[in-house]
Amino acid sequence: MHEMAIIEALLETVVPKAKENGAEKILEINFHIGEMSGIVPSCIHEYFAIASKGTIAEHAKINLKTVPAMIRCNDCGYTGTPDKQNYCCPECQSFNIKLTSGREYYIESLVVE
């Protein structure tokens, strides 16, 4: 139920924010998900429909955007996307890498009414 907790946290963030801005309804939520965040995008819509019932975000459209994983290699200094197959440095094949982005998820923007 990882996704459900994320959706609940998302609603707790966006609903008060939208109300603060005088919105009566949230129409769209632009939600960015890191490739390595472990969030299953197909679950988001289903859980959102359940969690948003009775809130001003009910029936809002969620626009999901995947944020690609980025790494920094501690051996050769490479920065960029990892080797997709082995998840290592594509330059020197080292596994001594650090994930610099792709694990995060955040609300990029909202469309309200």
Ligand SMILES: [Zn+2]
């Ligand atoms: Zn490297």
